[in-house]
Amino acid sequence: MTTTPILPKLVGQRVKRREDPRLIQGRATYVDDVTLPGMQHLFFKRSDIAHGRIRRIDASAAQAMEGVEAVFTGAEIAELLGPMPIGTPYSSPAHRAVAVDVVRYVGDPVAVVVARDRYVARDAADAIVVDYEPLPAVVDPELAMKGQPTVIHPEFPNNLAVALVPSGTGVDAAGKVDDSAIDKAFAAAEVVISQRMVNQRLAPCAIEPRGVVAHYELGKGSMTIWSSTQNPHILRTFIAALNGLGQDQVRAIAPEVGGGFGSKINIYAEDYVASAISKRLGVPVKWIEDRSEAFVATTHGRDILGYVDLAAKRDGTVLGLKLRLIADVGAYNMLLTAAIPTLTLLMANATYRIPAVRATLTEVFTNKTPTDAYRGAGRPEATYFVERAMDMLAQELKMDPADVRRRNFIQPHEFPFTTQTGAVYDSGDYEKALNTALEAAGWDRLKAERDAARAQGRLVGLGLSMYVEVCGLGPSSSLPTGGWEHGQVTIERDGRISATTGASPHGQGNETTFAQMLADQFGVPIEHVTIHHGDTAVVKQGVGTFGSRSQAVGGTALHMAGGKVKTKMARFAAALLEAHEADLVFENGRIAVKGAPASAKSFAEVAAFAYVPVPLPEGLEPGLSEEAFFEPANNTYPFGCHISMIEIDRDTGEPTLLKLVAVDDAGNLINPLIVEGQIHGGLAQGIGQALVEEVVYGEDGQLLTGSFMDYALPRATDFPRFELHGCVTPTPVNPLGAKGVGEAGTLGSTPCVVAAAVDALSGFGVRHIDLMLRPEKLWRIIHGGQA
Amino acid sequence: MIPTPFDYARATSLDDAVAKLKASGGRAKLIAGGHSLVPLMKFRLSEPAALIDIARIPGLSGIREQEGRIHIGAGTVHHDVASSALLRDKCPVVADTAAQIGDPQVRHRGTLGGSLAHADPAADYPAVVLALDADIHLKGPKGWRVVKASDFFKDLFTVDMEADEIIVSVQFAPVRAAAYAKLHQRASRYAIVGVAAALDVSGGRVESARVGLTGAGSHATRLTAVEQALAGQPLTPAAIGAAAERAGAGLTHVNADIHASEDYRRAMVPVFTRRALEGALRRATASTAGRQRSGPSSSGTRWR
Numbered sequence A: 001m002t003t004t005p006i007l008p009k010l011v012g013q014r015v016k017r018r019e020d021p022r023l024i025q026g027r028a029t030y031v032d033d034v035t036l037p038g039m040q041h042l043f044f045k046r047s048d049i050a051h052g053r054i055r056r057i058d059a060s061a062a063q064a065m066e067g068v069e070a071v072f073t074g075a076e077i078a079e080l081l082g083p084m085p086i087g088t089p090y091s092s093p094a095h096r097a098v099a100v101d102v103v104r105y106v107g108d109p110v111a112v113v114v115a116r117d118r119y120v121a122r123d124a125a126d127a128i129v130v131d132y133e134p135l136p137a138v139v140d141p142e143l144a145m146k147g148q149p150t151v152i153h154p155e156f157p158n159n160l161a162v163a164l165v166p167s168g169t170g171v172d173a174a175g176k177v178d179d180s181a182i183d184k185a186f187a188a189a190e191v192v193i194s195q196r197m198v199n200q201r202l203a204p205c206a207i208e209p210r211g212v213v214a215h216y217e218l219g220k221g222s223m224t225i226w227s228s229t230q231n232p233h234i235l236r237t238f239i240a241a242l243n244g245l246g247q248d249q250v251r252a253i254a255p256e257v258g259g260g261f262g263s264k265i266n267i268y269a270e271d272y273v274a275s276a277i278s279k280r281l282g283v284p285v286k287w288i289e290d291r292s293e294a295f296v297a298t299t300h301g302r303d304i305l306g307y308v309d310l311a312a313k314r315d316g317t318v319l320g321l322k323l324r325l326i327a328d329v330g331a332y333n334m335l336l337t338a339a340i341p342t343l344t345l346l347m348a349n350a351t352y353r354i355p356a357v358r359a360t361l362t363e364v365f366t367n368k369t370p371t372d373a374y375r376g377a378g379r380p381e382a383t384y385f386v387e388r389a390m391d392m393l394a395q396e397l398k399m400d401p402a403d404v405r406r407r408n409f410i411q412p413h414e415f416p417f418t419t420q421t422g423a424v425y426d427s428g429d430y431e432k433a434l435n436t437a438l439e440a441a442g443w444d445r446l447k448a449e450r451d452a453a454r455a456q457g458r459l460v461g462l463g464l465s466m467y468v469e470v471c472g473l474g475p476s477s478s479l480p481t482g483g484w485e486h487g488q489v490t491i492e493r494d495g496r497i498s499a500t501t502g503a504s505p506h507g508q509g510n511e512t513t514f515a516q517m518l519a520d521q522f523g524v525p526i527e528h529v530t531i532h533h534g535d536t537a538v539v540k541q542g543v544g545t546f547g548s549r550s551q552a553v554g555g556t557a558l559h560m561a562g563g564k565v566k567t568k569m570a571r572f573a574a575a576l577l578e579a580h581e582a583d584l585v586f587e588n589g590r591i592a593v594k595g596a597p598a599s600a601k602s603f604a605e606v607a608a609f610a611y612v613p614v615p616l617p618e619g620l621e622p623g624l625s626e627e628a629f630f631e632p633a634n635n636t637y638p639f640g641c642h643i644s645m646i647e648i649d650r651d652t653g654e655p656t657l658l659k660l661v662a663v664d665d666a667g668n669l670i671n672p673l674i675v676e677g678q679i680h681g682g683l684a685q686g687i688g689q690a691l692v693e694e695v696v697y698g699e700d701g702q703l704l705t706g707s708f709m710d711y712a713l714p715r716a717t718d719f720p721r722f723e724l725h726g727c728v729t730p731t732p733v734n735p736l737g738a739k740g741v742g743e744a745g746t747l748g749s750t751p752c753v754v755a756a757a758v759d760a761l762s763g764f765g766v767r768h769i770d771l772m773l774r775p776e777k778l779w780r781i782i783h784g785g786q787a
Numbered sequence B: 001m002i003p004t005p006f007d008y009a010r011a012t013s014l015d016d017a018v019a020k021l022k023a024s025g026g027r028a029k030l031i032a033g034g035h036s037l038v039p040l041m042k043f044r045l046s047e048p049a050a051l052i053d054i055a056r057i058p059g060l061s062g063i064r065e066q067e068g069r070i071h072i073g074a075g076t077v078h079h080d081v082a083s084s085a086l087l088r089d090k091c092p093v094v095a096d097t098a099a100q101i102g103d104p105q106v107r108h109r110g111t112l113g114g115s116l117a118h119a120d121p122a123a124d125y126p127a128v129v130l131a132l133d134a135d136i137h138l139k140g141p142k143g144w145r146v147v148k149a150s151d152f153f154k155d156l157f158t159v160d161m162e163a164d165e166i167i168v169s170v171q172f173a174p175v176r177a178a179a180y181a182k183l184h185q186r187a188s189r190y191a192i193v194g195v196a197a198a199l200d201v202s203g204g205r206v207e208s209a210r211v212g213l214t215g216a217g218s219h220a221t222r223l224t225a226v227e228q229a230l231a232g233q234p235l236t237p238a239a240i241g242a243a244a245e246r247a248g249a250g251l252t253h254v255n256a257d258i259h260a261s262e263d264y265r266r267a268m269v270p271v272f273t274r275r276a277l278e279g280a281l282r283r284a285t286a287s288t289a290g291r292q293r294s295g296p297s298s299s300g301t302r303w304r
């Protein structure tokens, strides 16, 4: 008797990404690769001033140009489209896809050209003359809060997008605030740390800028829209609503998406305008963002100011935390703009048992590109504020930064742990992560190395940061789109497996991890499994990929759907094998009777039988296709500890990262190789925030970092080899025990690099340095100037 | 990003390029690597009606030695300069500088001639051609012209070159005891401050020194105060340190932007001057003679 070789279990293995060959060979299909007969091209004429009233738009020369199909001004677009919807419960100024009478940031669209090709469209846009009455630009959020120099949206006095959201100890469901506990904590304090901290504005910079192709088929009365999005189902919902169509009449497709980092959650003006113009003109239209546009037209991230006060005893025990947040959200509310900084509120407790927390949030409009999610989205900011304060406490008390943290950790037996800010941490072992990192880094040895380097006059410093993140978003109570995910598994007639997921991976590698899971579940080769995603006509329902949710929520939905199919398939197999379904095992591409391996059918034979079931087993319908919605009971809370060593050039202030050790606990890992890739990317962006990245606006609201000549991204040569170490604390929230890891790398890395720089310069009496670490800033500290 | 429409022609020879340039009556621009010109065109800051491509003119690129001087063709890309064995041996400062320009893509497209003609205030090569006292060979409708590097850079993006002239080559006597030191702007990798220093050394003393500065002002300049301070000094770190301190003297206009304020840039000039001089000193002490001359070499392409 011959036996097929045993198929190895794949979950937990370092399987190479199945998506990579097509990506690195240039064989993937992005939005810009979509070409349709008769397609017209859009170009957006954008405001080149930050704030102004539109007096007049003269598009006559543009309209007369050969190859120009049409020009739409804001008023004309407003006839086709209502204001753009937002996805948060906060009130919001009416936001027209194309500005009607006032422009509010550099890049705000004022007109759209429709033309034969991109070249004509671009030339025509240049021929449009816009006459503005300039208004003062609001740039500094703290001045903006006083209504200075002007108010951007008259219905929002003092530019307060969100006046004040209180959170923490003594805040009830109605928002009533009782400060007695926090006041008591600060009254009892032996030491109080107070610091204003800047978490600067960043540009997400996905390698593929945005793009959209919209095709309204007059004959069918239905719309197909291709967009570089992280969530085609949400896109479909909004495109249908604004175009007066049913969701059944819109098909949204996210083809290959070259990264999003949160910036492609939002449904943008260009998506709406393309769909409306296609519907109006009855022709397919395409818009592709160029890199310069991306810097102004795609949402930015972070930009939160924190006033932090930490009350503690002299032994390092933290008694209370006050965190006053001011978020500069730019000119408008986009889909999630208002909600992102609330995640900073939610995570203000960090990994510590802080008895009293008072966190408040104010969101402010300024004449800048709107903010929205950016990798980490609110949690890196919380981590940064709290971890910097813990470092300052350690410095004040002359304690080791690890010891201060250790003294305050939430303990493993306390989970699930309800924080003062209302999060329910699922599981954790923070001390284990800390100890693993300290040991892996050789903390004591590093300290000796640092001290030896200092003795030679070198400016070397060490930094450490803990983090906890809210991931696996999230129960439907926390997301207006619903917090579930959908999966469907179909065993095809030939025994191969087609699966669809409502998660919409754009770099996360779920085509690989989900296939690993299903291959194991059914005992078939991974080559027999295909994961479909990103097309609402193929994937029945979905929410999307953001908030580090695709594995924890989307993966679980598929696992559940797989379980349902497997149960049904076992019943067909039981009928064929004349066995009891409970006695069957799925392995090596066969379904066999336990203990009687000769009594088996191949996977394909059982599949074929399920589609031509003669005779049909009693109580079964033909076919093998099942779906599942997974609604998680809670979020997941991955955590970890990052350690870095940095050296600063005494003459120039240039920082060099010498070492980075990361311990990340994301629960059970489906594929450690992919997890490491995700962490590397996150670390790069987190370190980038610490060392090189910053969106800078001039006082007139002009963007000064409008290209890669001025907006720096970190390069591979800026990094040492990252040293990654594992630590596994599964979550009870889903059956996979997986927590999510897409954003984690950005959380601990930023504060630990800043901490290392502060440590390196501690000899100059510095306690805190605001992001980012410009060489000049560090040089000024070294040479006695102001930071 | 889309430029305004333009005509395009590929020049087949130097004379062809000169003729095409003249015929265009100032409407055309030369394009070599395109790595300064194309970004300007994409932003519509430059809108030439026609481009004359000189990238494939036979003989316009290449590095060779002739009668003790190094000739680098204007069309030579930064990567070829960075990896030239001849330069690494005879005049490593040029190769080092090229290796620090931008990123690999830029270095495989951008050319020496394009960099000098464009004269970006933060470009690296200008500092080096100043320190090497190089001659810049130009050809125009009226024939050949040679401009000394020290006369070439006039102002912001402005050089001593007519609109219908072409840079053909850069020629200089190789100096081993020379080095380039640069503070990178972290986004573009251009120089916030870049200093090239070349020393003529004999008997343990600096006979003469030439120091070129880029990044600080509107255009690259010689740091004559430093040069004078070094002349006749012993070849020691102390002498170098003292001379470098004078680097800021006489700098009138100093650039300021979001990457570096005027104060900071000013402070960086002596720092990078010292580093460049230290690098040159290391090379001077490593080789016996500071300036090495060698006989003509038969290798390399000819371009004139």
Ligand SMILES: Cc1cc2nc3c(=O)[nH]c(=O)nc-3n(C[C@H](O)[C@H](O)[C@H](O)COP(=O)(O)OP(=O)(O)OC[C@H]3O[C@@H](n4cnc5c(N)ncnc54)[C@H](O)[C@@H]3O)c2cc1C
Pocket: B029, B030, B031, B032, B033, B034, B035, B036, B037, B038, B039, B054, B074, B075, B100, B101, B102, B103, B106, B109, B110, B111, B112, B113, B114, B115, B116, B117, B118, B120, B122, B123, B124, B125, B165, B166, B167, B168, B188, B189, B190, B191
């Ligand atoms: C991302 C990026 C980073 C960069 N970083 C740096 C850096 O760190 N340091 C640095 O020094 N440079 C840097 N550069 C500029 C780069 O070195 C350019 O390639 C160079 O400055 C111009 O050379 P080119 O061959 O590309 O010239 P082109 O762009 O083709 O031409 C530039 C100008 O020179 C003229 N021209 C070209 N060749 C000749 C010639 N032979 N005779 C007369 N005129 C000519 C053209 O008409 C045009 O006006 C960077 C460029 C980019 C895009």
